[in-house]
Amino acid sequence: MRKWTGIAAGLVLAGCAGQALAAPPSEQQVRQLMDAVGMGRMLSQMNSQMAGVMQNALPCVPASYWQGFVDANATNQLIGRMVPVYQKHFSAEDIDGLLKFYRSPLGQKVITQMPATMAEGMQIGKQWGQERGQQMIAQLQSQGTLNQQGQCPAAGAAAKPAPAPAPAAPAKKK
Numbered sequence: 001m002r003k004w005t006g007i008a009a010g011l012v013l014a015g016c017a018g019q020a021l022a023a024p025p026s027e028q029q030v031r032q033l034m035d036a037v038g039m040g041r042m043l044s045q046m047n048s049q050m051a052g053v054m055q056n057a058l059p060c061v062p063a064s065y066w067q068g069f070v071d072a073n074a075t076n077q078l079i080g081r082m083v084p085v086y087q088k089h090f091s092a093e094d095i096d097g098l099l100k101f102y103r104s105p106l107g108q109k110v111i112t113q114m115p116a117t118m119a120e121g122m123q124i125g126k127q128w129g130q131e132r133g134q135q136m137i138a139q140l141q142s143q144g145t146l147n148q149q150g151q152c153p154a155a156g157a158a159a160k161p162a163p164a165p166a167p168a169a170p171a172k173k174k
Contacts, residue, residue, distance in 0.1 A: 022091035029095045030086040034079055036102040037111055043075045 034040065051066045086095070101107040140146040147153045 022093065024087045025090055025092040025095040027083050027087075029092060029099070030083045030090075031079065033086070033095050033098055033102070034082070036099055036107075039082075040072075040075050040079060043078055044070070044072070047074060 048070050051070050055061065055063070055066045090098070102111065137146060137150045141148065141150065145152075
């Protein structure tokens with residue numbers, strides 16, 4: 001029995017050691033993956049959208065500032081900060097597999113179709129959340145937990161502190 005326990009423990013340790021010894025991806029591998037999935041293009045678009053929102057919110061800032069704010073250098077800085085995250089969570093072998101996938105026809109289809117798929121999914125999720133919220137409100141109203149406006153009913157007098165009792169009149173001496 002001890003022999004089998006020792007063998008099992010050895011296999012578990014060997015498996016864990018194999019995972020711990022997996023080579024992390026190089027910065028070049030991670031950057032290749034980001035390039036394959038169009039990360040720079042997506043981040044640049046996000047940066048432009050953010051600048052547009054900020055320009056509307058801050059009309060006193062000249063347009064020339066926002067044109068300088070949206071630059072490739074900022075996107076490259078962000079990608080540089082993201083590389084260690086990928087290196088932490090993926091091995092070199094993982095990144096190689098992802099590169100093969102995203103460079104394949106199916107991977108390219110995922111890249112092109114995912115934005116629309118996610119947008120449609122978010123709309124469905126939003127609608128589902130609204131329906132669930134309405135169901136919850138209706139159920140709580142029918143139970144009397146919420147009033148007809150969907151709010152907690154005022155507790156009325158119970159919510160107000162009771163007035164302090166009036167001081168007792170002194171007893172009359174007879």
